[in-house]
Amino acid sequence: MELLKKRILKDGEIITDRILKVDSFLNHQIDPYLIEEISSAFTYRFSDQIFNKILTVESSGIAPAVMTGFKLSIPVVFAKKNKPSTMIENAFTATVHSYTKNSDYEISVSSKFIKKGDRILIIDDFLANGSAARALISIAEQGGAKVGGIGIVIEKSFQNGGKLLREMGYRIESLARIESMSGNKIQFI
Amino acid sequence: MELLKKRILKDGEIITDRILKVDSFLNHQIDPYLIEEISSAFTYRFSDQIFNKILTVESSGIAPAVMTGFKLSIPVVFAKKNKPSTMIENAFTATVHSYTKNSDYEISVSSKFIKKGDRILIIDDFLANGSAARALISIAEQGGAKVGGIGIVIEKSFQNGGKLLREMGYRIESLARIESMSGNKIQFI
Numbered sequence: 311m312e313l314l315k316k317r318i319l320k321d322g323e324i325i326t327d328r329i330l331k332v333d334s335f336l337n338h339q340i341d342p343y344l345i346e347e348i349s350s351a352f353t354y355r356f357s358d359q360i361f362n363k364i365l366t367v368e369s370s371g372i373a374p375a376v377m378t379g380f381k382l383s384i385p386v387v388f389a390k391k392n393k394p395s396t397m398i399e400n401a402f403t404a405t406v407h408s409y410t411k412n413s414d415y416e417i418s419v420s421s422k423f424i425k426k427g428d429r430i431l432i433i434d435d436f437l438a439n440g441s442a443a444r445a446l447i448s449i450a451e452q453g454g455a456k457v458g459g460i461g462i463v464i465e466k467s468f469q470n471g472g473k474l475l476r477e478m479g480y481r482i483e484s485l486a487r488i489e490s491m492s493g494n495k496i497q498f499i
Numbered sequence: 500m501e502l503l504k505k506r507i508l509k510d511g512e513i514i515t516d517r518i519l520k521v522d523s524f525l526n527h528q529i530d531p532y533l534i535e536e537i538s539s540a541f542t543y544r545f546s547d548q549i550f551n552k553i554l555t556v557e558s559s560g561i562a563p564a565v566m567t568g569f570k571l572s573i574p575v576v577f578a579k580k581n582k583p584s585t586m587i588e589n590a591f592t593a594t595v596h597s598y599t600k601n602s603d604y605e606i607s608v609s610s611k612f613i614k615k616g617d618r619i620l621i622i623d624d625f626l627a628n629g630s631a632a633r634a635l636i637s638i639a640e641q642g643g644a645k646v647g648g649i650g651i652v653i654e655k656s657f658q659n660g661g662k663l664l665r666e667m668g669y670r671i672e673s674l675a676r677i678e679s680m681s682g683n684k685i686q687f688i
Contacts, residue, residue, distance in 0.1 A: 339576045339612045340561075342569035368558035369577065372529075373565040380531035380566075387528045388558065423528045 311351045311485040315498055317344060318464065318486055327492045328438075328466070329410060336463065337370035337435055342377075348485060349377035352433065352461040355483040359458050361431040363387060365424075365446050367406075367417055370435040374463060378433060387424070389417040389449060402452040404445035409438065409469075417445055424453025437462040437484060440471020447480070459483065466491075467499055500540045500674040504687055506533060507653065507675055516681045517627075517655070518599060525652065526559035526624055537674060538566035541622065541650040544672040548647050550620040552576060554613075554635050556595075556606055559624040563652060567622060576613070578606040578638060591641040593634035598627065598658075606634055613642025626651040626673060629660020636669070648672065655680075656688055 323331040335341040352374070361382060366375035367389040379386040401418040408415065424430075430450045437443055443460055450457050457480060465472050465484035468491075472482055487499040512520040524530040541563070550571060555564035556578040568575040590607040597604065613619075619639045626632055632649055639646050646669060654661050654673035657680075661671055676688040 333609065334611070338579065338609060339574050340565055340568070341574055342565050343572070345565060346569055369561060369579075372558060372561045373575075376529055376531050376534060376562040376565065377569075379529070380535055383532070385524075385528050385530055386562075390527065390558075420522065420527060422523070 311348070313344065313347050314351075314463070314486045317341075318488075319496060322496065324491050324494050324496065327490075328469070330464070330466070330488070330491060330496070332435075332464065340373050342373075345373045345377050348374045348463055349381050351485050352378045352431075352483065353381045356431060356459050356461065359429075359431070359481075361429050361458055363424075363428050363455075364431045364433055365389070365419070365450055366433045367391070367442055367446060371433055374435065374461075375433040378431070378461070382431075387419055389419045389446060391415055391417055402449040404448040404452075406445045407439070407441045409441070417442075417449070419449050419453075421453060424450060424455050426454030428453065428455035429458045430455050432457055432460045433462075434460075435463045437465040437471050437475075437482070438469040440469075440475050443471060443475060461485075464488065500537070502533065502536050503540075503652070503675045506530075507677075508685060511685065513680050513683055513685065516679075517658070519653070519655070519677070519680060519685070521653065529562050531562075534562045534566050537563045537652055538570050540674050541567045541620075541672065542570045545620060545648050545650065548618075548620070548670075550618050550647055552613075552617050552644075553620045553622055554578070554608070554639055555622045556580070556631055556635060560622055563624065563650075564622040567620070567650070571620075576608055578608045578635060580604055580606055591638040593637040593641075595634045596628070596630045598630070606631075606638070608638050608642075610642060613639060613644050615643030617642065617644035618647045619644050621646055621649045622651075623649075624652045626654040626660050626664075626671070627658040629658075629664050632660060632664060650674075653677065
C-alpha cells in the first residue's frame, strides 16, 4: 500500500534497528484518513473471503479494525489487556510476550463474543515476532472459531512472526512489509 | 440519540444501580454501524464549532473518536494509560480516579501532539464522575490548547461529573443521558 509506505518513510522514526515509532499517525496520534485507506486495502485484499467478525487487541488495533468492520458490516471484538471489573463471566485468555518491553501480559475476550462457527479476521497494527497474533488465534480457536485471515498494517519481516504464521497455514495480508531498518534506513520488501 | 438509547435498553446490562455494562456493542464488542451513527451525531451537535483535533483516552474512546475524526477531517490523539517504552520525549500527564475499580491511574499524551492554539474536541464513551474528562482537559490545557467541546456517548447523569463540568463552562454533548438505573430499570433524561 503505497500511501502507507510513503507515510512510514515520511513520519516513521527509527528508534533502534528493530523498533519503529509511528505514533504520529497510527498508535498515539491517529490519521483517520489513513485508517480509512487501510480499511479499504484490507477489504480489497480479503475480498475473496467471508468473515462474520473481526478480532483485534487494544489499543492500536481498534481504529483499523472498526473502520474495516464498518466496511464489511460485521462486529469488532477487541481483546483486553486487563480484565475489567465488569467482565464477570467466562473469558478466553492467552499470554502475549512483548519483546519491546521484555515482559508478558495476558489478553482476554469474554466467551460471549467468540462462537463456534465464527469466521474471524484478525487485525493488528504490527506483526513482528507474532506473539500477539498467536494469542488472538488461540483465543479464537478456544472459542471454536476459525481464523480466515490476518490483516496487519506494518509487518517487520526481519522478525520471524510472519514466516512462522504463514508456515502454519494462516493467510496474512500485510500492507507494508519492512525488510530492514538497519543503517537508519527503512527498506520495504 | 434514539438509536443509541434503544440499543442501551436492548443490550445494556445493569450490574449495580451505578454500573452499566455495554460490552456487546460499545466497549468490548463494537458495532461499527452504531459507532458511525454516533460520530454523525457528534458531528451534527458540534456543527457550530471548529476543532482541529480530537482527544480521547484508550481504549473505548478510540472507535467513536476515529470515526468522528474521519468525518471532521482532523487527527485523533488518544491518551495512554501506561507510558509506552517508545514514548521517550516529554509528556503531559494527569491522574484519573476510577470509582468502579476504586483506584488511580495516570494517563499521558506526548507533548508533540498538543499545541498552543489547538482547539480540541474531547470524546469518551462514558461520563460519570468526570474524572477521565477532567484529566483530558488538564492534558489539553497543559499544552496550551483550548477544549471547545466534550462529546460523550453515555452520561450517567445521576453522578455529578456532567454537572460539575457544565458549571465550569464546558460544553458537553451526551448522546444518551441516564437519569437513574435503580430498580433494575434504565431511565433517560
